[in-house]
Amino acid sequence: MSKLDESLLTGLPPFSLLERSQIREILDQALPKRYDEGAEIFHEGHDAERFHLLLDGYIRVVKTTEGGEQIIALHISPGQLFGIAPALNRDTYPATAVAASESLALSWPVRLWGEFTAKYQGFATESYNTLGQRLGEMQTRITELATQAVEQRVAAALLRMVTQSGRKVEEGIEIAFPVTRRNISEMTGTTLHTVSRLLSAWEKDGIVHSTRKHIVVTAPHRLVVLSGAQG
């Protein structure tokens, strides 16, 4: 097995302040792994044995209710840490992580967490920044769910995915990983039927263009208006 290249980590915030030799050390302890679309990286409630860094692809962090309904808590983009239960002193994962598209991630055993935060300058800070952002995002979703109508929430969810993972194509901006109507309903607390109706309507209005598991936003500004421009 060939060694991982140092350039993998060089640009990433948690490691940006580190020496080449330190990055080497970190990489030598990392376990790289590829995940197929739909594959589970870790499961809610299981022992948190490793923490992860996404190099490529997209991850959905999902909670399942006892009724069997799923709620998408979070999307992870390349370069982000995830499954960082140790940062919160938890010893089980609070949610399940599933690859939204084919993905590549590194992971380390949790016992290295303490070492990383102590030894590598900027690592702890950056991790807590991430946490803060996620907390803020969750806040926003709570207020959305509590105060906004379904249409606005769906619009906001689309916009969020676009900002987190949008890539420019000729028609507009495309969401870079596969998304189903059901997925969107799981992000917004509605049904896939309602999402389908909304997307159909927006398609007719020329705001989005969608095919199976694939969405391009052609008029983001109009979506912003629909979303009620929260925050």
Next chain:
Amino acid sequence: MSKLDESLLTGLPPFSLLERSQIREILDQALPKRYDEGAEIFHEGHDAERFHLLLDGYIRVVKTTEGGEQIIALHISPGQLFGIAPALNRDTYPATAVAASESLALSWPVRLWGEFTAKYQGFATESYNTLGQRLGEMQTRITELATQAVEQRVAAALLRMVTQSGRKVEEGIEIAFPVTRRNISEMTGTTLHTVSRLLSAWEKDGIVHSTRKHIVVTAPHRLVVLSGAQG
């Protein structure tokens, strides 16, 4: 001005591992302050200049939408840290804190945060535990808002307040701070009218007994059933 008594902090988790002399040091740097019911402790978006510890009373952490609607994000009970923006590297408060009842809190300038976490054993750990719990609670609220009907959410909200602050009285368990129908609607994303109807119905059923700003849960188990026993 008289010195603060060391026993104030002795039992509290963030300080439980510390020496008497260390607690003295910490107290000497603290600014104690009393807040009337309804008084604001800090405001969303303002510079986070201090972090706080609630000694007595109850705090509501509130977000306001641009439409002017309020959402209650969190309740703080005595012994808990709050306004800990520095833990997440934020330099502004993410929400507004209001005293739900007459309250007493200590506070320290944020520049001491780094010192506290570095110097006092257990302080950092405990803070991040708290954060983890709050994150988990927010998760729970998101799934509730996304999947449960209003009645279940209101029942769950009552139960949450009862567990966090309930005190036993002869009739049942009483929520230890003033709560209005509007407050509950702000916790559950509904209207005060709907909350009023629910409470009236429950009163008729002998599940709760409520007077103005004041709620006693007389049959908690039945409320658990109504809440759908989430989690």
Next chain:
DNA sequence: TGACCTCTTTGTCCTTCAGCAAACTTGCGG
């Protein structure tokens, strides 16, 4: 004690959206 403000209750109407049902499309595996 009276005026006022906040909190609460209750009624009626009406919109939104979930639930149910069924058909259609697309892609994949055998």
Next chain:
DNA sequence: CCGCAAGTTTGCTGAAGGACAAAGAGGTCA
């Protein structure tokens, strides 16, 4: 190339709960 599974669309119906309206009940302050 066919069959099947997963994803999507669309119509219909009904119920939950938000919006609007109005009045009653404490509490507080002058």
